[in-house]
Amino acid sequence: MNAGTIGEDALIRRLAKLLPGRADVVAGIGDDCAVVRTGRRDAFDLLLKSDPVIEGVHFTQTAPAEAIGHKALGRVLSDIAAMGGEPLWGLIDLVAPASVPVKRLEGIYRGLATLARRQGVAIVGGDTSRGKTLEIHVFAVGRIPRGRAVLRSGGKPGDVLYVTGSLGGSGQERHLRFEPRLAEGQWLAAGKWATAMMDVSDGLATDLRRLTAACGTGAVIEAARIPISTVAKRLKDRRTPLEHALSDGEDFELLFTVSLRKAAAFETAWRRQFRLACNRIGELTEKSGRLELETRGIRRVLKVRGYEHFT
């Protein structure tokens, strides 16, 4: 068996089993970020996250340099947002063929620095190595008031499912231009609105499966409520706009749950706070592991899958 046949999630589960933990790890492999606890009296928990962007996988050779840098840092900040955290420091491992122009690398770092500056993140180190493919690996550390990180696992049957912004069509440059939802994530955590949260990076269908697996629940989502991006609506290919919204990936929106009794108050509070759309798309159910899509009152098992590496 090789990395290609086993698939990403199964590979991670198998490798994760081998790795040691510590008593100060609040949440390890399997959430958007790891949550670790420092000293006994410290006011904050730390959030740790790493993610690469790789030429030919996450961007093409013709992608604008600044956009690549923006995406490289933005992906990691999106994960910190999905815990409700505040990003602080980052490191960058650059892998580059000797033939890459220094100007292109400077463009990538400039794009990364612009986002870092806007979000108050310091880039404090890293490494440069030569390699066959251009890659930018970003490691970031964030913080959140102790015990307040929003995990994927906190949702209960009956909790209402929400998603920010709109989904689908990331292939059309959207995946290079997104804004990590840091202010929204922090507000959702600080107000104790979200019971579970993650970012949508591999497509709503795949990521909702991960969220419900962590909660030990099922979910039903309503087709008419899924916010489909304008770009996805205009795509002319064999897949419907809804299929794009369910499976394209790289939306970097927040997917989260709010308990039913708070849902109305939450929706009012959100509208007061943000211009960004936040759509109620369904709810968690007791049918563990079962994802359903409701179309004109009829529920069917959701089969569309999002992006998985290796397979």
Added chain:
Amino acid sequence: MNAGTIGEDALIRRLAKLLPGRADVVAGIGDDCAVVRTGRRDAFDLLLKSDPVIEGVHFTQTAPAEAIGHKALGRVLSDIAAMGGEPLWGLIDLVAPASVPVKRLEGIYRGLATLARRQGVAIVGGDTSRGKTLEIHVFAVGRIPRGRAVLRSGGKPGDVLYVTGSLGGSGQERHLRFEPRLAEGQWLAAGKWATAMMDVSDGLATDLRRLTAACGTGAVIEAARIPISTVAKRLKDRRTPLEHALSDGEDFELLFTVSLRKAAAFETAWRRQFRLACNRIGELTEKSGRLELETRGIRRVLKVRGYEHFT
């Protein structure tokens, strides 16, 4: 100009200029680890470090899997050791071609986990992506009592230069088998022995140049005092054992300075504490930027260079 013609150190300087900082960064790009400060009353500073191992650069296709994992984590722990710190948590970004057997990846993670367990490090997250080349990027967080990190820049003219263990011949599998000098680094920091410290990863000549540049000093080292590894002594090629010791790189020993007035007490204390050799190899001088090698009483400018990526 491309990444290959500019050289690693110049590339890093150029990219680093673009990147934003924060007030809580004690030491950023240019030391073995970044040092960052968390809350005002926290007892510890944090140490952040990332480093990759890449097939064809840091290991060959025939290298044993466990040794690759050991090296991947060991390199980063060596940098935490070089600040005097205690490693706590790590993340791993794995890049692998789909054709890599899962068993080989498990071997790599097993090697990494063995070292992590021995040093009390938890592996708390990461990412897996497909790519052309097998790479393991490790990101680690360590801690050190507040204000106690040993920087590269603390040495003064007259300070005595020491190196642990022996140098040279890393190409002969030594680069896969080293032990990061964590206990030694922590002891050197806790006892306030070391005024400046770094690990020897790119060869003594190159790394000493970096240490003196950070201190704003020069240095003189004595040829007869350089500890040459048994492996390097036995090598039969165009370079002398001394040249190997000065330039092979990947020794992962500690290079540090102790003030002259403490040197005798330090040497006695070290021998009481450790079996590992620690050799006095020279001293820092006032001639900023000048490295000299003394052979049988005659000083010459040191020209041997270590390993640089890209060039």
